[in-house]
Amino acid sequence: MEIPQIPINEKERLEALQRLEILDTPAEKAYDDITLIAAEISKMPIVLINLIDKNRQWAKAAFGINFCESDRKHSICAHVINNPNEITEYKNITEVKEFDKNPLLEKLNPKINYYCGIPIVNKENLALGTLCVIDHKPNQLSDAQKTSLQALAQQVMLLFELRKKNSSLTKAKEELHKQNELLKNFAGTVSHDMKMPLSNMILTIDLLKAQYDKQLDFQGKKHLDYIKQASFTLSDYISSILTHYETDKIADKNNVEEIDVNHLLEEVIDLFHIQEECEINFIEENPVIKVNKIALEQIFINLIGNSLKYNDKNKIIISLNFSKDQHYYYFSVTDNGVGIPEDKKDSIFDLFSIATSVDRNGRKGNGIGLSTVKKLVEGLGGKITVESREGQETSFKFSIQKYSQKKTA
The missing domain is CATH 3.30.565.10 (Histidine kinase-like ATPase, C-terminal domain)
Structure with a gap:
């Protein structure tokens, strides 16, 4: 058995994969539907959307097989990602020397004979995984079938990117809601705490005017009226803030x-x-x-x-x-x-x-x-x-x- 080579851009490839935040996520209908369509196009009994992590191969979706993950060293798809612009087809994988005595292939029952992997490639031409179709007997895809599967692999990448954008928007929305709630609570607390001092200020001004009416000249009374009016304005402002929130x-x-x-x-x-x-x-x-x-x-x-x-x-x-x-x-x-x-x-x-x-x-x-x-x-x-x-x-x-x-x- 030949262990898959590590791509020369492995560091960038793994970083791109991690940014998608797709690994170990639950099954999603959109990806299951892709495998169903791929099975119909290829007429194959098994379809997988596999992603190649640092030490493992993980399946985002699987059709016709109960499969989740395996060791990267035993992964056929780990070989495919070394050629991101090519479709890799093994018409009879039992005859391919590099997969001889492969533990993953040997434990599968029924055995795998045919494999075709289409790289799932991002905008930076980094192969993150594959859309692969598998058969239990030797087989071969037509050029039209391969072209259709390539289009589906591109759709998988678009789904990954869209999922990431939606996730980012959801997080931003949740953070915005959290900050808005904090702002509402702050505005409410401050506004309530200011209402009573303002009421006391207005009451005190009326008491000053009543008690010291003879001692206050015209200018003094004018200043008190200005303070009172400003207090009313501030009180209205606070009430408006409270109503708004x-x-x-x-x-x-x-x-x-x-x-x-x-x-x-x-x-x-x-x-x-x-x-x-x-x-x-x-x-x-x-x-x-x-x-x-x-x-x-x-x-x-x-x-x-x-x-x-x-x-x-x-x-x-x-x-x-x-x-x-x-x-x-x-x-x-x-x-x-x-x-x-x-x-x-x-x-x-x-x-x-x-x-x-x-x-x-x-x-x-x-x-x-x-x-x-x-x-x-x-x-x-x-x-x-x-x-x-x-x-x-x-x-x-x-x-x-x-x-x-x-x-x-």
Whole structure:
């Protein structure tokens, strides 16, 4: 018996094999299907997808034989990988001197007489293993059969590479999810821990103004008012962060109840205590729908709030519309406000993205609200879009998937 030679590029070949992370993985249908097709093409009873590791031959897939691995010294495929660009065919392997008294061949029952190995080669022309077909009697493949098997061997290599890419993407996704969870927990902890000190700060400012009203001059009172306003701004910012990171909990599709949409809108608008001249056109019909009320309320608070804040007209006009089909509810909130610049439309739903520098009262936004709205809408199975003409109007249109309770037997 002749021991297979070690390829001159063995170090690079083994590194390439290890990078695939394919060795010792469970059986997969895609590779089993390849062996089934190869058996049909070749009309052979045995097909293997073998990979040559440092000291062993390992089978990723096997057809017609119960085989997992063997010593590399006894492997026929280990000979084949020394010629990565050639098909190796032994019409009657019992007559080949280099395999005489080969322990692997001698223990197989029934015996192997025919072997044909097609190298599985990567882009660097490194043979990682073979697609081989085997028969119990002397045989021979036609040129057409060999060409077809070569194509299958190339497909095996593509499957290896695709599997590796998918595995890398899965790992990256898991790591991203892990980091996002850490960020959510951090943001939640910090935000909760800051809320109480801010509330105390605002309360202390009111106490100072009440207790030392006569001692404070105009400038002193102005400074306290500035600190109080800044505290409110920071408090709103923290609340927005908390809402943003809690959207997954808020947008539970199963947390639904029947609501009167116009009644919900009235409750939302009452929250703003509107002082400006404002015309609000409610939905003409009076729809009663089954949705996640908390999530829908939060969506409207953000969108209507923006319509009120980012409006430079003497009279604010907000129009609300509703429609539905078999699967979705559709809503729109349209206003006659400042509009959104063309170059900001694509990023308007990104976290911390701001379309205008200040609102109607000269306050700067935090860029969290619309990102939160998008997360809520998508969490409810819908989509949101925006249409806007700068200086004239903005219309946000969003959908929500209808709640459907699956019946169980």
